[in-house]
Amino acid sequence: MQPRIKQFPQLAAAALKDEQIQNNLLGLYNGFHQARIAASEATPNWDELSDRGRAIKAHTIDNLDYYLEMVERTVTAAGGKVFFAKDSDEATQYVIEVAKARGVKLAIKGKSMVSEEMGLNHRLEEAGIEPVETDLGEYIIQLADETPFHIIAPAIHKSKEQVSDLFQEKLGTPPMTEISDLAAEARRQLRKKFIEADMGITGANFVVAETGTVALVTNEGNGRMSTSMPKLHIAITGMEKVLPSIEDLGIMLRLLIRSATGQRISSYVTTVTGPRKSDDEDGPEEFHLVLVDNGRSKLLADPALRESLYCIRCGACLNACPVYRKVGGHAYGWVYPGPIGAIVSPMLTGLSDGKDLPYASSLCGACKEACPVKINIPRMLLYMRHQLAEGDNYPEHKTAPLGEAITFKLWRLSLSNSLSLKIFSGLARLLQKPFAKDGRINKLPPPLSAWTNLRTFPALASRPFRKRWKS
Amino acid sequence: MDSKEFIANVRRSLGREEGSQVTPSEATHMSLSSQQVESWAQAITRGIEAHADEYMGQLEKTAVEAGWRVARCATAAQAASHIRNIVRDVEATSVLHSAHPALEALHLGETLIGTGANLEAMVLNDTSDREVQRDALRQKAINADIGITGVDYAIAETGTAVLLARKGVSRVVSLLPPVHIAVVEKGQVLPSLDELFTLRRKEFLHNNLGSYMNLISGPSRSADIEYQLVTGVHGPGEVHMVLIG
Ligand code: SF4
Numbered sequence: 001m002q003p004r005i006k007q008f009p010q011l012a013a014a015a016l017k018d019e020q021i022q023n024n025l026l027g028l029y030n031g032f033h034q035a036r037i038a039a040s041e042a043t044p045n046w047d048e049l050s051d052r053g054r055a056i057k058a059h060t061i062d063n064l065d066y067y068l069e070m071v072e073r074t075v076t077a078a079g080g081k082v083f084f085a086k087d088s089d090e091a092t093q094y095v096i097e098v099a100k101a102r103g104v105k106l107a108i109k110g111k112s113m114v115s116e117e118m119g120l121n122h123r124l125e126e127a128g129i130e131p132v133e134t135d136l137g138e139y140i141i142q143l144a145d146e147t148p149f150h151i152i153a154p155a156i157h158k159s160k161e162q163v164s165d166l167f168q169e170k171l172g173t174p175p176m177t178e179i180s181d182l183a184a185e186a187r188r189q190l191r192k193k194f195i196e197a198d199m200g201i202t203g204a205n206f207v208v209a210e211t212g213t214v215a216l217v218t219n220e221g222n223g224r225m226s227t228s229m230p231k232l233h234i235a236i237t238g239m240e241k242v243l244p245s246i247e248d249l250g251i252m253l254r255l256l257i258r259s260a261t262g263q264r265i266s267s268y269v270t271t272v273t274g275p276r277k278s279d280d281e282d283g284p285e286e287f288h289l290v291l292v293d294n295g296r297s298k299l300l301a302d303p304a305l306r307e308s309l310y311c312i313r314c315g316a317c318l319n320a321c322p323v324y325r326k327v328g329g330h331a332y333g334w335v336y337p338g339p340i341g342a343i344v345s346p347m348l349t350g351l352s353d354g355k356d357l358p359y360a361s362s363l364c365g366a367c368k369e370a371c372p373v374k375i376n377i378p379r380m381l382l383y384m385r386h387q388l389a390e391g392d393n394y395p396e397h398k399t400a401p402l403g404e405a406i407t408f409k410l411w412r413l414s415l416s417n418s419l420s421l422k423i424f425s426g427l428a429r430l431l432q433k434p435f436a437k438d439g440r441i442n443k444l445p446p447p448l449s450a451w452t453n454l455r456t457f458p459a460l461a462s463r464p465f466r467k468r469w470k471s
Numbered sequence: 472m473d474s475k476e477f478i479a480n481v482r483r484s485l486g487r488e489e490g491s492q493v494t495p496s497e498a499t500h501m502s503l504s505s506q507q508v509e510s511w512a513q514a515i516t517r518g519i520e521a522h523a524d525e526y527m528g529q530l531e532k533t534a535v536e537a538g539w540r541v542a543r544c545a546t547a548a549q550a551a552s553h554i555r556n557i558v559r560d561v562e563a564t565s566v567l568h569s570a571h572p573a574l575e576a577l578h579l580g581e582t583l584i585g586t587g588a589n590l591e592a593m594v595l596n597d598t599s600d601r602e603v604q605r606d607a608l609r610q611k612a613i614n615a616d617i618g619i620t621g622v623d624y625a626i627a628e629t630g631t632a633v634l635l636a637r638k639g640v641s642r643v644v645s646l647l648p649p650v651h652i653a654v655v656e657k658g659q660v661l662p663s664l665d666e667l668f669t670l671r672r673k674e675f676l677h678n679n680l681g682s683y684m685n686l687i688s689g690p691s692r693s694a695d696i697e698y699q700l701v702t703g704v705h706g707p708g709e710v711h712m713v714l715i716g
Contacts, residue, residue: 031698065482066493072474077681084477120701137695137703153695160696181702183693185533190705195613210501211675221691221706227683228642239481247500247508247672250664261694264537265629265664268706269686280604281595281641293477301484338716346651463652 001231002119004333005345005354007451012327012360021157021328028156033319035262036370043258053255054373056248057310060209064300067209067242069289074212078274080287085237088118088434089291095120095201095234096127098352102232104129104198110216110223110295112203113151113313114236114292116335117348120201120382131201132193134222136186143170147157149329151336152315157328190222200226200284204237205256207289207310208246210303213273214289215249217257219266227272235272239291240309246271251310255372259314287307295348302393304383308343310373323360332357339367339377343384351388351397358384403447429460436460497569500668503540504678512673515666519658526660527714529627537630538689538702539653539712547576550713554652555582561593561650563588563616570594571621573654573715579619588616593641608641610636618644619652624670625712631688632712636681646685647681651707653687657716 004011015021040046060067061223073083083090091114101109107129111116121142124131133142141147148154148280155163160179165175167185168271175180204224206215216223243252248459249271251391276283299305317322318338329337333354336347340363346354358381361367367377387394414424435441436459444452451457482489487549505512512525519526527543534541544550554577558566566588568574583590595604612618620640624633632653634645645651661667675681691706703710 001581015606027698031694052498058637059496059498062485063487063493065478065487068478068481068519072478075604082472082474084472085481086472090472103644114595115650134705135695136693140695153698155695156698158696176500179699180694180697180701184703187704194705210499210672211680213680216679219691220693220704222704224642224646224685225705228646242496242502244499245502245503247665247668253664265686266684266686267538267689267692269688271684273680273682275682277594277636278601279638280682281639282592282609282644283636283682293480297480300481301486414544 003349008356012331016327025057037260038260070209072331078212080274083290085292087294092123106130106197107199108197110226120293187418194225194229199232200230202226203369204235207242211243212332217266218268232286234288236290256312259316261374316370320366322371343380352399355399511669513549523657526627530660533630534712540699543714550715551577551582558586565685566590566617567593567616573621577625592637593644604615612643612647618648621654625655625660629651631686634685636683650709652711654713
């Protein structure tokens with residue numbers, strides 16, 4: 001998928017004006033966010049569980065090479081194939097090769113964020129293979145040719161009227177007013193596809209190294225369909241999704257599901273270990289696991305950012321974030337939105353392109369508090385800001401413009417002694433005259449207009465505090 | 472990419488030496504030895520018998536919360552007549568079932584006489600070509616109105632039915648038909664997810680993990696449109712849990 005992370009300011013501004021989006025974002029907060037809080041409070045020892053989950057991830061990521069070797073061994077032993085892809089292109093090529101070798105015409109897909117990274121659907125189409133998303137939300141955004149708005153609820157920005165219009169246009173169905181009718185229509189359309197499909201493509205929420213098992217969490221059952229109906233199953237996921245032992249799943253599933261939707265457990269958790277056995281009644285004849293790096297080794301290599309790979313993609317930090325809750329998922333311009341996206345997207349696609357994302361945070365800490373594996377997101381955002389401005393770890397991405405550097409030099413100068421403060425504040429008082437009204441500045445000329453486009457700015461008082469204090 | 476090269480790159484990124492030893496940290500269950508797993512598993516098996524009533528009572532509650540329609544039956548005969556009522560209510564014409572031992576005591580064949588439903592087992596036999604049989608079974612599952620299964624375990628914490636891969640248990644009997652009935656016997660209920668995964672680890676160590684496992688907790692559902700809950704999206708919208716004992 002082509003990142004649009006450069007356009008954060010424009011995309012964010014557009015979302016702020018969109019009433020529909022603002023409304024649905026509120027629903028996300030009242031729904032997922034509150035449900036997560038209730039679920040974690042209802043879980044005994046949530047905090048302990050959370051620490052344990054974090055420690056499991058930390059250990060696995062710190063020894064990832066060891067556990068990846070193990071995955072290769074165990075999946076192979078279970079009769080599956082593992083492919084390691086250094087980037088999207090390699091992963092895509094592999095999937096297409098496997099599909100072509102089997103003469104695949106129709107591929108059904110469970111939700112996979114990594115396949116969004118790869119822009120896999122478009123590439124499959126180019127190769128003459130029809131990809132069909134089967135998660136209801138993903139199905140809707142595939143019809144609309146959009147990207148996921150939220151990692152758990154990809155189409156949550158749409159109203160039922162918009163979905164009805166979309167179905168009318170793309171599927172030729174009559175207008176519908178009930179959400180249950182829309183869902184039933186999707187079921188009908190997709191049931192046919194499940195039956196005809198030659199290949200199932202899914203993500204993987206966890207990959208268990210010890211046993212070579214892939215775990216899938218869904219509520220709709222599309223993950224089960226995709227792993228049961230077609231003759232070929234390919235699971236694609238990021239290399240950081242590995243866990244050491246199948247016994248660790250109990251902890252990680254609780255943390256993931258309760259933080260994602262607030263359910264005790266989702267309707268379905270499916271684990272898959274290799275293709276079907278000869279005695280099995282059904283199941284795929286072939287199983288492939290594609291583990292993707294696609295820039296993740298950059299996060300591994302930087303100790304300051306490594307913990308971003310502990311992320312289990314629950315979406316809790318999105319729902320908790322006051323910035324995400326206003327600008328929504330599309331503003332972030334790529335697959336991963338919200339606080340964790342502000343770290344991962346620039347690092348995977350280009351730090352200088354995504355230079356606005358680390359700033360799309362008030363550093364209030366709500367994300368860190370919500371995170372079930374206690375990832376210190378604000379610390380990393382601050383670190384990235386520092387690297388962008390004056391750090392040495394990513395020299396080719398340093399982006400602080402000259403103007404900004406000069407401004408801050410002057411700022412420092414102005415505050416360095418009382419005389420310069422007097423001079424500078426006097427100057428500012430003079431310059432603000434044409435723009436200030438009732439103690440607020442509502443509109444400044446470019447480039448300062450960036451400050452005032454979406455908010456007003458308090459004007460300097462006409463008499464400084466020092467003078468008022470004296471009199 | 473060649474796997475060696477890929478993994479070497481990961482190792483370099485971590486700043487680790489080739490061939491470094493890894494001792495699983497105490498955080499992960501990987502640090503438990505197979506003897507520890509064995510003795511845990513034994514303790515769990517004793518525990519589920521000793522606390523069978525208590526766990527069954529918890530399951531009854533959590534299963535309802537997860538969206539199952541739950542019936543607690545004292546005997547297999549009561550369970551059979553409850554299932555008969557469901558088949559009638561649904562006006563099912565085609566009912567499929569798996570080969571779980573719990574279903575034998577229900578004598579489903581006799582139970583469903585007179586309901587107008589045709590009952591079939593979704594099981595491969597050794598008499599003919601398996602691929603031909605698989606295609607036929609699949610077609611039956613696509614057209615069935617109800618799927619009936621036993622369970623391998625149930626989980627009190629989450630209201631979950633656990634179905635493991637084993638001979639005579641298809642992945643789709645509990646998935647394709649719009650109605651699923653899961654029959655749970657006393658003594659099958661585990662207190663929490665942790666016990667399930669310990670037992671699974673033991674089964675893995677005994678080379679008996681199987682190709683899949685399904686944890687089913689209520690109906691198929693989605694809140695993808697306007698955060699409003701709808702059921703029966705791809706899997707069954709109506710799910711019954713029949714508790715015996
Ligand atoms: S960073 Fe934490 S809260 Fe955010 S998606 Fe990842 S695991 Fe969930």
